[in-house]
Amino acid sequence: xxxxxxxxxxxxxxxxxxxxxxxxxxxxxxxxxxxxxxxxxxxxxxxxxxxxxxxxxxxxxxxxxxxxxxxxxxxxxxxxxxxxxxxxxxxxxxxxxxxxxxxxxxxxxxxxxxxxxxxxxxxxxxxxxxxxxxxxxxxxxxxxxxxxxxxxxxxxxxxxxxxxxxxxxx
Numbered sequence: 001x002x003x004x005x006x007x008x009x010x011x012x013x014x015x016x017x018x019x020x021x022x023x024x025x026x027x028x029x030x031x032x033x034x035x036x037x038x039x040x041x042x043x044x045x046x047x048x049x050x051x052x053x054x055x056x057x058x059x060x061x062x063x064x065x066x067x068x069x070x071x072x073x074x075x076x077x078x079x080x081x082x083x084x085x086x087x088x089x090x091x092x093x094x095x096x097x098x099x100x101x102x103x104x105x106x107x108x109x110x111x112x113x114x115x116x117x118x119x120x121x122x123x124x125x126x127x128x129x130x131x132x133x134x135x136x137x138x139x140x141x142x143x144x145x146x147x148x149x150x151x152x153x154x155x156x157x158x159x160x161x162x163x164x165x166x167x168x169x170x
Contacts, residue, residue: 003046003066003160004039005032007148026146026163031067043158044084044094044151068149069165070128079127084151084160086115086122093154096124098164100147103131106164108149130166 007029009015014023015032046064070078086092092115096108106128113122126149150161 003031003044003162004035004042005161006035007032007161009033026067026165027167031161031163038159041088041158042160043086043088043092043153043156044160045087046082047085066162067165068126068128068162069167070130071165071167076130077127079125081123081125083121083123084113086118086120088153088156088158089118091116091120092156092158094151094158095154097150097152098147099150100164101145104145104147104164104166105129106147106149112154113151126164128164128166 007015015029016022017024017028046066048064064081064083068080084094094113094115096111096113098106098108100106106126109125109127113124115122130145146163146165148161149164150159152159
């Protein structure tokens with residue numbers, strides 16, 4: 001359900017942080033508002049893997065989780081590995097689109113993925129580079145920035161989106 005949500009409110013504007021009254025971030029609203037119609041027919045899903053061995057001492061960035069976060073890190077470039085599963089009937093092709101703010105660059109490889117049929121899988125890498133300069137800080141209550149990775153079905157109706165978040169401690 002996380003990848004089929006909406007990040008706009010009922011007036012077609014950005015979701016507002018109720019405390020600060022400024023446009024919210026994924027750290028405020030999570031992935032977004034649930035859209036039940038999209039959730040019933042998502043096209044693609046992610047199966048979370050590797051969680052059985054996950055501990056704070058054994059952290060792993062490649063849990064195949066829908067959200068992508070760079071948090072309190074000393075590096076400004078990280079590559080994430082993810083896998084998508086086609087749950088729609090028939091074959092399909094998806095194209096990646098990254099919406100990144102200034103100060104963030106995100107590259108998806110491959111940018112187009114093909115699924116042979118229902119339950120077929122495809123892997124991709126997302127490399128995120130962050131400029132931690134002061135000009136890249138958004139007007140919000142945290143030090144960092146965010147963007148989104150969306151996969152759009154070519155000549156189809158399906159779309160999934162994941163937030164990409166950088167949150168550094170000052």
